[in-house]
Amino acid sequence: MFDKVNVPLLGVVENMSYLEAIDGTRQTLFGEGGGSETAQSLETELLGQLPIDPNIRIGCDKGIPIVISDPDSKAAQEFMRIARQILDNLMKK
Helix, strand or coil: CHHHHCCCCCCEEEEEEEEECCCCCEECCCCCCHHHHHHHHCCCCEEEEEECCHHHHHHHHHCCCHHHHCCCCHHHHHHHHHHHHHHHHHHHC
16 A cells, blocks of 8 residues: 555554463464564564553553553553664664
8 A cells, every 4th residue: 555655664563463461471362473474475574563451542542652651561662662673774774
């Protein structure tokens, strides 16, 4: 879709990639590898995989991003890592 309007593709972010259990194990409720397969088919990189975290939705409903409301959460850390990676990639261009 974006190639038709000449919008460059920066990469793929797999949303709701996994649910992390209390013991730290990851449960892939929607299967595995979808983000990687999509990135490969689009000839781009997989930038990251975001967990299922109800606090993301709660924060969105309040207009407060999780990187502000819970910056130490794994979801916030992954958002920040993805943002840094995008910035680094743009700086190289």
